[in-house]
Amino acid sequence: xxxxxxxxxxxxxxxxxxxxxxxxxxxxxxxxxxxxxxxxxxxxxxxxxxxxxxxxxxxxxxxxxxxxxxxxxxxxxxxxxxxxxxxxxxxxxxxxxxxxxxxxxxxxxxxxxxxxxxxxxxxxxxxxxxxxxxxxxxxxxxxxxxxxxxxxxxxxxxxx
Amino acid sequence: xxxxxxxxxxxxxxxxxxxxxxxxxxxxxxxxxxxxxxxxxxxxxxxxxxxxxxxxxxxxxxxxxxxxxxxxxxxxxxxxxxxxxxxxxxxxxxxxxxxxxxxxxxxxxxxxxxxxxxxxxxxxxxxxxxxxxxxxxxxxxxxxxxxxxxxxxxxxxxxxxxxxxxxxxxxxxxxxxxxxxxxxxxxxxxxxxxxxxxxxxxxxxxxxxxxxxxxxxxxxxxxxxxxxxxxxxxxxxxxxxxxxxxxxxxxxxxxxxxxxxxxxxxxxxxxxxxxxxxxxxxxxxxxxxxxxxxxxxxxxxxxxxxxxxxxxxxxxxxxxxxxxxxxxxxxxxxxxxxxxxxxxxxxxxxxxxxxxxxxxxxxxxxxxxxxxxxxxxxxxxxxxxxxxxxxxxxxxxxxxxxxxxxxxxxxxxxxxxxxxxxxxxxxxxxxxxxxxxxxxxxxxxxxxxxxxxxxxxxxxxxxxxxxxxxxxxxxxxxxxxxxxxxxxxxxxxxxxxxxxxxxxxx
Numbered sequence: 001x002x003x004x005x006x007x008x009x010x011x012x013x014x015x016x017x018x019x020x021x022x023x024x025x026x027x028x029x030x031x032x033x034x035x036x037x038x039x040x041x042x043x044x045x046x047x048x049x050x051x052x053x054x055x056x057x058x059x060x061x062x063x064x065x066x067x068x069x070x071x072x073x074x075x076x077x078x079x080x081x082x083x084x085x086x087x088x089x090x091x092x093x094x095x096x097x098x099x100x101x102x103x104x105x106x107x108x109x110x111x112x113x114x115x116x117x118x119x120x121x122x123x124x125x126x127x128x129x130x131x132x133x134x135x136x137x138x139x140x141x142x143x144x145x146x147x148x149x150x151x152x153x154x155x156x157x158x159x160x
Numbered sequence: 161x162x163x164x165x166x167x168x169x170x171x172x173x174x175x176x177x178x179x180x181x182x183x184x185x186x187x188x189x190x191x192x193x194x195x196x197x198x199x200x201x202x203x204x205x206x207x208x209x210x211x212x213x214x215x216x217x218x219x220x221x222x223x224x225x226x227x228x229x230x231x232x233x234x235x236x237x238x239x240x241x242x243x244x245x246x247x248x249x250x251x252x253x254x255x256x257x258x259x260x261x262x263x264x265x266x267x268x269x270x271x272x273x274x275x276x277x278x279x280x281x282x283x284x285x286x287x288x289x290x291x292x293x294x295x296x297x298x299x300x301x302x303x304x305x306x307x308x309x310x311x312x313x314x315x316x317x318x319x320x321x322x323x324x325x326x327x328x329x330x331x332x333x334x335x336x337x338x339x340x341x342x343x344x345x346x347x348x349x350x351x352x353x354x355x356x357x358x359x360x361x362x363x364x365x366x367x368x369x370x371x372x373x374x375x376x377x378x379x380x381x382x383x384x385x386x387x388x389x390x391x392x393x394x395x396x397x398x399x400x401x402x403x404x405x406x407x408x409x410x411x412x413x414x415x416x417x418x419x420x421x422x423x424x425x426x427x428x429x430x431x432x433x434x435x436x437x438x439x440x441x442x443x444x445x446x447x448x449x450x451x452x453x454x455x456x457x458x459x460x461x462x463x464x465x466x467x468x469x470x471x472x473x474x475x476x477x478x479x480x481x482x483x484x485x486x487x488x489x490x491x492x493x494x495x496x497x498x499x500x501x502x503x504x505x506x507x508x509x510x511x512x513x514x515x516x517x518x519x520x521x522x523x524x525x526x527x528x529x530x531x532x533x534x535x536x537x538x539x540x541x542x543x544x545x546x547x548x549x550x551x552x553x554x555x556x557x558x559x560x561x562x563x564x565x566x567x568x569x570x571x572x573x574x575x576x577x578x579x580x581x582x583x584x585x586x587x588x589x590x591x592x593x594x595x596x597x598x599x600x601x602x603x604x605x606x607x608x609x610x611x612x613x614x615x616x617x618x619x620x621x622x623x624x625x626x627x628x629x630x631x632x633x634x635x636x637x638x639x640x641x642x643x644x645x646x647x648x649x650x651x652x653x654x655x656x657x658x659x660x661x662x663x664x665x666x
Binding site for chain 1 (some may be wrong): 609612613618623640661
């Protein structure tokens, strides 16, 4: 899987966005945890479950904040070759994908309110019936990639 | 010439027939239930009343719609305007017309009208119903218009241009004498019967019948056992077996008759760049497939078919890519998989296929799944069903674990089949993929230039075992279809990966 991987890697700066996203997700986990605690007290479940919920919450949040962003940064790679786009993703479930430029129908740059603050964008590539994304790119990288692919699409005249 | 035209007057009759069929099939269960109760005159009258009122209302609606439906030709567009309160206009581009398909059910045939579907990549326009002369006039007009439009001439509509340019694609339509039309396959009634029996679809219906039947016969058997004499018991068992046997024959016969009616006169012809499939006895249908829409070829064979040496051949199609982002998705065709040869002798298949698709190599596969992968096919489904069977056993029905065990056995068998029969073969421009299911084997031939994307996947456990999963998609109908090769050797998966990545993707 690791032999001759795609060349482009993500920028170090996107880790901050990833961490911010983890914090935002942890708020949701916090809400779920408190609902669970409420139910435990209200429905008289075993009270020793409550420290378990809290420990789980802290455990999941710390993994999400400290470990996963760094792993993700290292695991995502991409490359635009004249004939195809290659994307490598995944921390525990690794995958490597090839999309011929000929088959790409259009390219989209996506952003959210949080990612805008950190200057991070997602690039989504669409073919006939499938879509693939390259997440966590800096705005500059995203628009370079977008333009690169678009230029190559224009030179193609195909049936699918 | 083509100003606003109405559909043929007999459309009212065909629509009335449609309404009747719809209402009857909708209220089928109510009627059956009514039979099982005491027939009550007032109830029957109420049902009849509702039935009549509903059909009258729908008929009035259809009549109004008929009078407000028009079709005409404007420049490059064939337009259909219809609607009850709100008039909607639907149009297609004439220069993109690929074919005109027809279909008729009993009423259409009795009245000598037809329902036509004008196909462009991705969208179809349905005109129901037109008389034969209306249809011929329309299709001739469209044909000539299309040729002149594609030549990009600025002339007025060429009423006197009868010469057909060799390069322009003539619209395929029934009424025309097609140049060089070759009949590829024609099924006799006997072959249709063979197809239905070997198909296995009847098996499913039979199993369902059997299960239902078993529940019904539980009770009489209990009563009988309390009766006197073993003679009675053995006789009742014979009666039981006989009735199961008769039930089986009944279901098979009904299935066969239905299949004959649906597929009567099945005929596949190749003319130029199109394949045409005609079939039907009471309701006839003619479907045209442009060869360039074909993405994949698929051969499917179940055990019965393999034993007798037959196979089923179908095509994987797509609609044109530029139409996929079309906002108006109301009448987009969902062709996807179209069966071309429902039953054909295995030896005869290759020559037939080469006639329509000479560029396909159709090579057989090598089976590549190593032994250590067998458990991976089985483990997760088995675990899942084990948990469910255990849960149901504890909570509801104690004997659920038997069903669970049977399911697990099925999965074990499926895992073994996957190990034995999954395979692939790479040619320069084509990949053959073979995947088994519980009762059938599917072989798909995919040209390299039809693959949209290819992916290899591996998790930590697979990495330790040097196994990998690979999948790729092709365009299919309005979406896509995925082909998977699971738990094959890492080097095989990478071989496929490199094959796709290098070697000139075109």
